Amino acid sequence: MGSGEGHFCIELENGTKLGLEKEPKTVAIEDAVRVLLQGLGEDINRDGIKKTPFRVAKALRDGTRGYEQKVKxxxxxxxxxxVGVGLHAGGAGGLVIVRDLDFFSYCESCLLPFQVKCHVGYVPSGQRVLGLSKLxxxxxxFAKRLQDPQRLADEVCSALHLGINPAGVAVVLQCLHIPFPNPESVSHQGWIKVLVSSGSGVFENENAEAWGDYTGLLKFRGVTVEKIPTRDTMRKSWCPSHGSSEAVAANPGMVAAVASILGSLGENPLRKELEETPGHFVRWLMNFQNAKLNGFTCGIKTLVKPKGECSHNHQQMHSELNLSFWSQCEHHLLPFHGVVHIGYLCPEGFKPIDKSLLQSIVHFYGFKLQVQERLTRQIAETVSSISGCDTMVVVEAYHTCMISRGIEKFGSNTATIAVLGRFSVDPAARAVFLERIPKSATSGIL
Amino acid sequence: MGSGEGHFCIELENGTKLGLEKEPKTVAIEDAVRVLLQGLGEDINRDGIKKTPFRVAKALRDGTRGYEQKVKxxxxxxxxxxVGVGLHAGGAGGLVIVRDLDFFSYCESCLLPFQVKCHVGYVPSGQRVLGLSKLxxxxxxFAKRLQDPQRLADEVCSALHLGINPAGVAVVLQCLHIPFPNPESVSHQGWIKVLVSSGSGVFENENAEAWGDYTGLLKFRGVTVEKIPTRDTMRKSWCPSHGSSEAVAANPGMVAAVASILGSLGENPLRKELEETPGHFVRWLMNFQNAKLNGFTCGIKTLVKPKGECSHNHQQMHSELNLSFWSQCEHHLLPFHGVVHIGYLCPEGFKPIDKSLLQSIVHFYGFKLQVQERLTRQIAETVSSISGCDTMVVVEAYHTCMISRGIEKFGSNTATIAVLGRFSVDPAARAVFLERIPKSATSGIL
Incomplete structure (x- = not known):
């Protein structure tokens, strides 16, 4: 293990560094992650993943640090x-809302991160206002814990109410959960969106006048809070882990490993909402097991390669854009997703490669522990190999590991290129292909 | 000083807290900030600002922590x-770009934060790829230092080149600088935008083929890099502190205080690019001095109040939307800016208040050390007082202190409401006014 990541190396705000010895909890999480990697059919000593247990432990402990923090x-x-605020009835100062705060939290039902856009407001009382950043x-x-959207809203609301004792607190959250791949088909369901709210004091009643001002201010930001879903309907429909694959038995060793992680994070794995979480997380992970096969191999056999070398003078460029993919970052065991653009040069009269075959190739290399650079190269090599054509591949992806942990760069996204044959020596051919890719092809989140 | 903010209280990633004694550098910055506050005509013992020296010192040291960090x-x-990457000529793996990384940096010419959208890419070599978050x-x-856009791009580029020894590194930055208010008029200039780039290895020549791929990938994100400005033209036009107000002499005590801050941050105040920085920063600050007057007071005198009380039955609602304002957060000595919406109910036939007078009121209360809640209330009270009308004010603002330091919530923005007279008891009147405010009225940045 390299010296840079072998222990918690913590950078203080003034630049000083502290090296802390590994805590038993961190070691326990690392051991559990090794069980998960082996369950996925991985060699835990291969270069790309040998530090993954440490990275996952660090990310999980950082992502749930809220258990050890106090509102006070x-x-x-x-x-x-x-002076002058808090006189709501006849006076001047009224509602204060901080809008569009981006967070990530961890879903208590499946242990995957979910995105939160948080709008939090309060009506001051006692002629005292809170520093805005404190909201x-x-x-x-509370986001940095295992959560469900409604509970997160309720906990933020009541903590602020107790902490600053205002006339009222109101919280609206727009939450977005990663869809689960359907193991029976290569298509994906859409992202799961929910909107939840919580209010105290003058916002306690959902029909209170104060909510009118609050939702009025949110409308300018494009947030429409027409109807807040009732708590019971929301709860059941949120996490896609409550799906049809419940019947698939998960590897008991892996399930026990995830349960031990929950305990190491300071949670009670026997808490009702967490009972099925280890099974859900293992079933998600198993979508990315090594050497998983689907319809892709049969597809290859049916494709007939053209004979001989292509002549540059009679080549046509074909392209297939915006093929969606899902993958799992092997450095952090966190999903990354986006679109693949494939271009290839083939002789005139060559029948274009079937889109469904290209999508199968994308899924085949996506559904495993990966890095984006390798995914890009593997797709290019496979397309080139089965078609005999010069090939160029561009992958655009959002990495949960760049967004939900550490650097927390919410809008960041990564583009990679692989080129084979003429594309590697002909910038004009590359430019023609790049021109075909539409603006903002990558699907945004929230 | 309260126990919560009296010293560097640092939260480690595992939740442990360390209380460090104040360092001499921090104490020196606090002393300098007190000189600045007194130069602004402020009482340094008033509640809102008595902890400001500590907050400014903490924010500045945190915002320049890059001086003490090492790329290695x-x-x-x-x-x-x-395997397979880095074989650019005939092989598969090529360019990797992480796009849309949001940062803040500090302008070395005026000490104000500027916003950076960073796109950083490299072509791997030696069959080695870098973990994406490391870019x-x-x-x-380098962003967490006093910077100028071109130098920032050059330093990131050469540090990555030395650190990972790739085939080439390319950096494109879109930078956005706060405009300086023009002391001769209440109007503002627009934000200053520059685009800079830096390349090494295969990107060293600005006309290199590799740049074609790079700018092709940026185009999908709406970034057009048609022509990269030459370094000399860019440098002179960037910071608005190089403006016409050079002739205005700055308070020597305040200038010396800012020079001492530069030294405390680890900079050499005699470095050529920093020579005029203290003067620039003081001139910026003096826009927000206490008790500053402008045309506003004469405006008030000319307004004739309507006689008698308004009758609710014959009231009309007038509104003036999107009046821009600039202010300075008194907790952090950092700008906040946005728009003010003013609504008032007046008798039929009442001549609407002149827009320029309302804008003067907004500027009068904006150009000082402020908090948004007070700004909102003061505008409402003044409009009500000079017109005799029931008044409602909504302020929407971006706070640099919420974005450039600490929580770094880039898209976050704050809305506040103040209500007087009928607006405070009539939710329907408030709703009518809120309906008039257009969606996303607040000016976005980048």
Whole structure:
């Protein structure tokens, strides 16, 4: 293990570094992750994944650090006297909302990260206002736990109410959950979206006047809160792990490993909402097991390669754009997803490669532990090999590991290129293909 | 000073807290900030600002922590062997770009934060790829210093080239600088935008083929890199502090205080690019001095109040939307800016208040050390007082302190409401006014 990642190496705000010895909890998570990797058919000593157990442990502990944080530490000393506010009835100062706070949280039902756009507001009382950043910091404490959207909204709301004792607190969350791949087909369901709210004090009643001002201010941001779903309907439909694949038995060793991770994070694995979580997470992971096959191999056999070498003078460029893919980052065991664009040069009269075959190739190399650079190269090599054509592949992806942990760069996305044959020596051919790719092809989130 | 903010209280990734004694550098910055506050005519013991010196010191040290970070610590152990990449000429793996990384940096010419959207890419060599998040982490080291856009691009580029020894590195930055208010008029100039680039290895020549692939991949994200400005033209036109107000002499005590801050951050205040920075920063700050007056007071005198009380039955709602404002957060000495929407109910036949007078009121209360809640209330009270009308004010703002430091919530924005008279008891009147405010009225950045 390299010196840079062998232990928690923590950078303080003033640049000083502290090297802490590994805690038993971190070691326990690393051991559990090794069980999961072996269950996926991986060699835990191969270069790309030998530090994965450490990275996963670090990301999980960081992503659930809210269990060890206290609201009191954040709001104390952050209330400022402000004459004239808090006189809601006849006075001047009213509602304060901080909108569009981006967070990630962990789904308590499947242990995958979900995205949260948080709008949090309050009506001051006692002529005191809270420093604006504290609304975000308090929300973050509860986002950095295993959560379900409604509970997250309720916990942020009641913590702020207790912490700053205002006339009322209102929280609206727009949450977005990764879809689960359907193991029976290569197509994907869409992202799961829910909108939840929670209110206290003047917002306690869902029909209270104060909500009118609040939703009015959200409308400018394009958020429509026409009808807040009732709690019971929302709860059942949220996490896609509550799906049809419940019947598939998960590897008991892997399930036990995930249960031990829950315990190491400070959770009670026997809590009702967490009972099925290890099974759900293992079933998600098993979509990415090594050497998994689907219809792709039969597809290859039916494709007839053209004979002889292509002549550059009579080549046509074919392209298939925006083929969606899902994969699992082998460095962090977190999903990455996006689109693949494939271009190839073939002789005139060559029948274009069937789109469904290209999509099968994309899925075949996507559904495993991967890195984007390798995925791009493997798709290019396979397309070139089965068709005999010069090939260029562009992959555009959002990496959950870049967004939900560590650097938390929400809009960031990664593009990679692989080129074979004429594409590797002809910039004009590359430019022609790149011109074909539509603007903002990658599907945004939220 | 409250226990919560009295010293560097640092939260580690595992939740443990460390209380470090204040360092001499931090104390020196706090002392300098007190000089600045007094130069602005502020009482440094008033509640809202008594902890401001500490907050500014903490934010500045955190915002320049890059001086104490090393690229080596980030990239070591983060290069993974990957067969097939790095064979650019005849092989498969090519360019890797991480796009749309959001950062803030500090302008070395005026000490204000500027926004950076960073696109960083490289062509692997030696069959080794870098963990994607490291591209962001390395860029952050150089963003967290006093910078100018071209130097930032050059430093990120050469540090990555030395650190990972690839076939080439390319960096494109879209930078956005806050405009300086023109002291002679209440109108503002627009934001200053520049696009800079830097390349090494296969990107060293600006006309190199590799740039074609790179700019092709950026085009999907709506970034057009048609022509990269030459370094000399860019440099002179970037920071608005190089403006016409050079002639205005800045308070020597305040200038010396800012120079001492530069030294405390680890910079050499005598470095050529920093020579005028203290003067620039002080001139910026003095726009927000206490008790500054402009044409606003004469405007008030000319307005004739209607006689008697308004009758609710014959009231009309007037509104003036999207009045722009600039202000300075008194908690962090950082700008916040946005738009003000003013609505008022007046008798039929009442001549609407002149827009220029309302804009003057907005500027009068904006151009000082403020908090958004107070700004909202003061505008409402003043409009009500000079017109005798029931008044409602909505302020929508982006706070640099929420974006450039600490929580770094890039898209976040804050809305506040103040209501007087009938608006405070009539939700329907509030709703009518809120309906008038257009969607996404607040000016976005980048």
């Amino acid at each position: 530490d954040i709001v104390q000393g952050a209330l400022f006297p402000e 975000s910091r308090v929300a973050d404490i | 610590d980030i990239v070591q152990g983060a290069l993974f062997p990957e 962001s982490r390395v860029a952050d080291i």
